[in-house]
């Protein structure tokens with residue numbers, strides 16, 4: 001090993017923009033340009049990004065907001081449900097999916113998922129519907145779209161809007177329809193490590209419902225239109241001009257970045273399918289996955305993580321505690337959700353990011369192989 005090796009020794013779970021000098025140069029110029037114009041709040045960059053993001057998602061409207069959590073919260077507020085109304089949420093998501101329901105004065109009702117795909121299906125949702133439930137949230141977890149058509153149909157049968165939590169699925173599609181255009185509305189996060197990431201917190205809602213869009217536009221900025229005319233009580237939840245400008249630059253690279261993630265996933269699939277480290281299966285309807293995470297399941301998950309860690313390969317667990325078992329949401333009578341609870345003990349996210357080098361991929365694969373052969377030896381003892 002040479003001492004001026006530019007690749008860090010460890011393979012990280014993901015890699016941020018500061019590792020890409022060319023992109024950094026372009027983004028720093030963009031930031032300087034916005035700063036010199038003091039174009040910080042709403043205005044041209046935000047509107048420009050909103051138009052580009054709506055077009056990219058195949059929706060008529062996009063509303064830039066301050067985070068993915070706010071995107072969800074503002075949708076639930078805009079529906080105008082009675083306080084205490086319930087919303088069906090899969091229990092294996094980032095906690096924000098449920099928190100947004102709570103922050104809007106509503107109550108999450110937790111659903112189980114298919115342990116082979118980690119996604120919620122119509123079969124998990126239908127038995128939970130009663131007169132208290134007024135909406136369904138689907139989460140396109142890890143970058144894979146849920147099989148949404150049967151859920152949309154279920155929603156139509158019961159008059160329930162379906163909200164997409166698309167915070168992990170920028171650029172994914174389902175039966176050739178882009179994520180973000182499938183439900184009544186869709187919520188995106190541009191947290192820095194997402195497939196499209198800002199330099200801080202940012203989010204967006206997409207929808208084809210122009211009245212809903214208008215309501216969310218009012219809510220995100222004090223119900224104000226024009227200045228100092230306040231139509232409804234709202235909040236400060238706007239997308240920043242700086243973040244919008246950064247996102248416009250990075251959006252131009254998103255397709256290529258997602259293609260790189262898919263190519264890495266194909267290598268890992270070829271290596272791991274049929275082994276003890278079975279990758280999650282694809283949802284039957286064959287949604288186009290964008291691999292925000294590459295997730296395998298192992299009954300020896302913690303041993304796998306230690307094995308890879310010792311070889312300089314970082315891993316993650318998404319998520320170690322199901323939402324309905326967190327202190328924030330656990331109740332003495334919380335339902336058992338065997339699919340979600342089983343996944344929480346088995347899932348392991350392996351490194352996957354667009355700039356992963358062939359050497360890094362090799363190191364990851366070598367680590368998985370040596371784990372598998374050690375496990376095979378162990379089971380023969």
Ligand SMILES: *Cc1c(COP(=O)(O)O)cnc(C)c1O
Pocket residue numbers: 067068069070093094096097139165167168188189190191201202203
């Ligand atoms: C990241 C994420 C969110 C929350 O987004 P923030 O921008 O961090 O508020 C919501 N849902 C899911 C599934 C996420 O991964």
